[in-house]
Amino acid sequence: MQIEEMLTKLYGPMLTVAQLAKVLDRSTKGLTISLLRADSDWARAxxxxxxxxxxxxxxxTPDIARFLSGE
Structure with missing residues (x-):
């Protein structure tokens, strides 16, 4: 799994909110608000x-990599 290997190499086995926001190209605050509302499929995942x-x-990290790869 290429995405998982890359994310693990950059960030390790766990991502912080700031790191996840950087991966998703979103602001930290915007990501946090979107995840709190959780009324969309991507937020639930x-x-x-x-x-x-x-x-x-x-x-x-493995779960985020699966989400990004569309699994």
Missing amino acids: INAAKLKIGRRVYFR
Whole structure:
């Protein structure tokens, strides 16, 4: 999986909100608002990859790569 390898090499096994926003070419604040509303298919798919550790929010890189590749 080429996308997953590239994202893992750049960001590691987890993406922060800022890193995910950069990958999706969106502002951090705009991405956060879009994900909170979660009334679209893409927001549900990305929220499924979300992992909260304490107050921090991370996204699993393999799940984001699958979303980006259309799987």
